[in-house]
Amino acid sequence: MTNYFDDQLLREIESKIDIVELISENVSLNRRGNRYWGLCPFHQEKTPSFSVSREKQMFYCFGCHAGGNIFSYLMKRDGLEFKEALEMLAAKAGVELAVSKSKKNQDLHKQMIAINNAAAEYFQQQLQSANGRQAREYLAQRGISQETIAAFNLGYAPNEWQALTDYLLRKGYSLELVKNSGLIKRNDNQERYYDLFRDRIIFPITQYNRDVLGFGGRALGDNMPKYLNTAETDIYSKRKNLYGLTQAREEIRSRNEVILVEGYMDCIKLQQSGIINVAASLGTSLTEEQASLLHRYAEKAIILYDGDEAGQRETMRAIEILRRQDLRVEVIVLPAGKDPDDFVEKYGKEGFWHYIQNNTYSHIEYKLNRYINTNPSTRLDLDTKTRIIAQLKEDINSSGSVVEKEHYIKILARKLRLEEIVVAREIRSGRTAGVRNKTGIIRDNNKYGKYGIQEKILAAMLNDENTFVKVRARIGINFFANPDYKTLANIFDQLQEGKEDKMHEMSRIAAEEGLEAVFARISMIMEEQNLEDREVEEFIKRVEIKKAEAAWNKVMKNIDTLSDRGDFNSALTFILNLDKLVNANPEGGIKQ
Ligand SMILES: [Zn+2]
Structure with a gap:
């Protein structure tokens, strides 16, 4: 991912920014x-x-x-792409970035943001003015507090045709720019422009630093459609943004989970009632881009859509999209006809938490219930049962642990009134292997100080080139059972020997391979624990013995086969070639 930026530049930035200071901005370190x-x-x-x-x-x-x-830290902290993190850190370090984007484009981008920020300010003023009385009453009646209006920069677009355009022109923005901002529209018949948002409550859509990228507007009167968004512009794409994320991201990140709702109001009301980790999909169906954005902040998404049929259908779609982005997915089912806004209004934060404790389902359970409930007859015939199992098979097989699988098999058996053993057999038949977690992070048994021998060996190898050369000569570098360690060892192997600052390049390539966290862990081991030569030697011996055993087992099996056949000549030739066979080391994946 760092390919377009030269290594020199990255190093310059890194030399000017100290990771301890950067992290101290929001974490107190001792x-x-x-x-x-x-x-x-x-x-x-x-x-x-x-x-x-x-x-x-x-x-x-x-x-x-x-x-x-530092780059991965900022990306994770602020939910940025590498390029955005690079820009922020370069600015901090006072390093000039010569990126491919032309100066003109950069200026245009800045102007577009400026005009959107100006429009947001205008809408906010209007809400507080005499024009905004009805809008204020509406928000009050929906239970939106003054603090919330300020936190979300809510505004009001008056019922006039050119008020915003005039305001922006007066502020010195060119008509060309106002047109590009998507805030005005051309009249079909005449050569005239008019304001897109009229008599609407305005919800600004912001990015990580609270700059406004676009707007959503809800009609106050009978204007159609009820909800309207800024059209796609150079800086705003509905597919790629989520509403409420700017306000919620800290909480989403620290809880490592996000509650996903459909509407602006749902999002605002939940956040107002103290359930902060909420984002909304901007009135459209969830997109792959939005799911991928969410995955930058959290590993788990809880879908909380309306209790009606449309909401439940969208839930099924959202499950698939979120699963494809490798998120764990749960679903909260609201009583039919309720939306999250009503619900939290009526029961408050405590009631909401209480409700979700009893009404949150794993995505598999949710799908199962839905398949069963939407089936017209109450009596499930065998065909339907088989089809339901087939629909859930992949989900169950790709679920994490054996315990989890057994759990679902039990539920499935009970709900379909089948023997567990039959369901289990059906689920396991012709299954594909589970998908590895994209992050490549190993989740068990690797707390601080509890390092496995393989990671200690890898640390020793990366720490000292002589150790690396010795291990490679004796047992190769493909003995690691963990594929990430194997990859790191191979990356190191391909770097020029004796090259200065090899670790820096290693770190960059590891990040490109998505292995920055694993590499960071190995670096920590390098810093705090180093194996003695004796321990490395013991490890090499153990691997050699395992390899010899594996080779020997193969030999014995061959001799057995040949003597069973009574093929004396072949057996003799084979024995004469033994030496060669025993030394042909099988590579790879020997477990310690
Ligand atoms: Zn942590």
């Missing part, structure tokens, strides 16, 4: 030994397992296994 520690900003915890190394310029969390360098 020094312990040669490392800094604090409460992890990426998951909730009471004792610090978030560790920062000034020497390595890396961070790693021993609780949730997030890790990387």
Whole structure:
């Protein structure tokens, strides 16, 4: 991902920004030994397992296994793309970026944001003015507080044809720019432009730094459609943004979960009542881009759509989209006819939490219930049962643990009134292997200080080129059972030997392979624990013995086969060639 930017530039930025200072902006860090520690900003915890190394310029969390360098930190903290993180850090470091985007485009981009910010300001003034009386009454009647109006920069577009255009022109923006902003529309018959939003409550859609990218507007009177969005512009795409994310992202990140709702009001009302980790999909069906954006902040999404049939149909779609982005998905089912806004209005935050405790389903359970409930006859025939199992098979097979699989098989058996063993057999038949977590992060048994021998060996190999060469000569580098370690060892192997600052290049390539967190962990081990030569030697011996055993088993099997056949000549030739066979080491994946 860093391909277009030269390494020199990245290094210059890195040399000017200290990771400890950067992280201290929002995490309070304490020094312990040669490392800094604090409460992890990426998951909730009471004792610090978030560790920062000034020497390595890396961070790693021993609780949730997030890790990387200054760029990955900022990407994760602010939900940025690499390019955006680079721009922010370059500006901080005072380094000039010569990116491909022309100066003119950059200026245009800035002007577009400026005009949107100006329009948002105008709408806010209007809401507080005499024009906005009805709008204020409407918001009050919907239970929206003054604080919430301020937090979401809510506004009002008056019922006039050119008020906004005039305002923006007076502010000195060119007509050309106002046209590009999507805030005005051309009249079909005449050569005239008019304001897109008229007599509407305005919901500004912001990006991470609260700059306004576009708007949503809800009709106050009978104007159709009820909801209207800024058309696609150079800076705004409905597919790629989520409403409420700017306000909610801290909370989403620290809870590592997001509640996904359909409407602006749902989002605002939930956040107002203290349920902060909420975002809305801007009145459209959820898109792949939105799901991917969410995955930058959290690993789990809880879908909370309206209780009506349309809402439930959209839920089924959203499950698939979120699953494709590798999010864990749960669904809260509201009583029929209720939307989240009504619900939280009526029962409050406590009632809401109480309700979701009893009405949240895993996506698999949700799908199962829906398949069963939408089936016309109450008596499920065998065909239907088989079809339902087939529809859930992939989900169940790709669910995490054996315990989880068994759990679903049990539910499925009970609901379909079948024997568990039959359901289990059906689920397992012709299954495909489970998908590996995209993050490549190993989730079990690797707390602070509890390192496995393979990662310690890898750390020793990367720490000292001589150790690397020795291990490679004796047992190769493909013995790692963990595919990520194998990849890291191979990356290191391909880098020029004895090259200065090899670790820096290693870190960059690891990030391109999506292995920055694993690499950060290995770097931490390099810093705090180093194997002695004796321990490396013991490890090599153990692997050699395993390889010899594997080769020997193969030999014995062959001899058995040949002697069973009574093929004396072949057996003899085979024995004469034994030496060659025993030394032909099988490569790869030997478990320690
Ligand atoms: Zn963490």
